[in-house]
Amino acid sequence: MTRHERRTQEQRRNTTRAALLEAAAELVVELGMRAVTLARVGERAGYSRGIVTHNFGSKQALLDALAKASQSGFVPGVGDMPPGLERLTALIEGYVNELGRDKVTGRAFLVLWAEAATTTSELSKVFRERDEAFRADLRDDVAAGIADGTIHADTDPSDVAVAILGQLRGIGMQRLLDPGAFDPHRLGRAVAQQWRRALSA
Template sequence: MRSEQPSLAPRAPRTQEQRRAQTRAALLAAAAELVVESGVRALTLARVGERAGYSRGIVTHHFGSKQAMFEALAKSSQSGFVPGIGDMPPGLERLVALADGYVRELGRDDVAGRAFLLLWAESATAPELSLIFRERDEAFRADLRADVTAGVADGTIRADSDPGDVAAAVLGQLRGIGLQRLLDPAAVDAQRLGRALAVQWRRALSA
């Protein structure tokens, strides 16, 4: 007796919003690839469109300008960079997990992550990038300051720990490790170093 094959239900057509999100994701992925391959200054809207299989007009429609595309790329490549951090309350445990997880994620050599670091390094001398990355770094420091402030309040972090100083030190350390990894991947064992940073900051901050 012949077995019946399960019927395949027709797929629901994608909504306009879903198509737009898919196109935007493809354009950002293409931009990240081009930054890693050719550098920041070689990136153009036309090249992004060509790499993603779209016209320059589509790229302009989504971003408006190269600067706006850089901003979208910076935000998308760091959003949710360390899984699970967004669900943790501010405090010592979140700060330690962030330091550990950030370095471990660097070990994945993700194209978007590498593009972010290249853009960040370039922002020191590129006016069109400096404001974007000053804002991104300040948002990062604000999260770290919140961790220290909460830890001091609940007694897990030493009372003499200055939130601003700790935030600047952690951010500088993480970005610096990222650049080392970018320049010479073999010089940084991301898994081992992530664990070491967790121990370091717990020891330095614990009350």
Template sequence: MRALTLARVGERAGYSRGIVTHHFGSKQALLERLSRATQAGFVPGLEGLPAGLDRLLRLIDGYVGALGQVGVFNRAFLLLWAEAATASELAPTFRERDDAFRADLRDDVHAGIADGTIRPDLIPAEVAVAVVGQLRGIGLQRLLDPQAVDTEGLRHAVTEHWRRALSTPTRMV
């Protein structure tokens, strides 16, 4: 990202050197727009579902499934997310999005504990960090070596892992 210039982006896109500056104003604004656009709607179909175990498991299944279709946006997201670990201009945007992702997961765990579908001994913040870590890790592995990561097989395995790890004993039956 450090070598990225707005002039170079314009040239690579086949436009004038100044068009990107005209539309975005700064490299930081371009990167923020790109990172937000690549994160939108990664797992469709969750809107309106009540928080809890079922929503959490559907999110996990959908996320791993989406990794199987590493298109331009998914690939851009994963590359930018990995770059954010060392690029100060990207870190705030991705930190904000990861915070929101973990908050949604915490809400699902809290709701599942409240309705009795998730074990009450679990700490929602820890579950959220573990889920995000696993999902992002699978994504990075898929990005590095797509042939080595069977996302369709993993969808079931990962979702079932979390179902067993989170469910109350009566829910697992």
């Protein structure tokens, strides 16, 4: 088997996995988490249940993978920025802007996040970990801003991280419930500016 053939097989696996996650996201949004089965996901994606099981093993593993994949790189470009106030406000504005794209994976993440908040399933653990990772990134930005003098020295990074994450998730849930409630681009700029004014030294 040549190196090119191995790459092609890997590309096929990645394509299959992406199609299965997209199908799972559509079903979560349309029917809710409890209605999602490996057979339904396979059928929606045009594959057999066996392919779904081969890729994920179980419904729980599939939902865990969806939760992780739907937020990875959610805001393009911020990963390349150094920590600090600029990255923080770019992340806030970018996050709200991305909500306006109405990607099915983003909507599925919010549905699963709400489900995780009201159950004691393994899904709750996954979302606690995802939220803590998000808060850690936010704390890093605030701490870096304090260190370089762009953010008030008496700011508590943990408090700010909790407040920002809560605001972003809340905006996302409002978008999920009523897509026409606000203009994501205008609101993204406004929220970012509010945090810049509140934090700037």
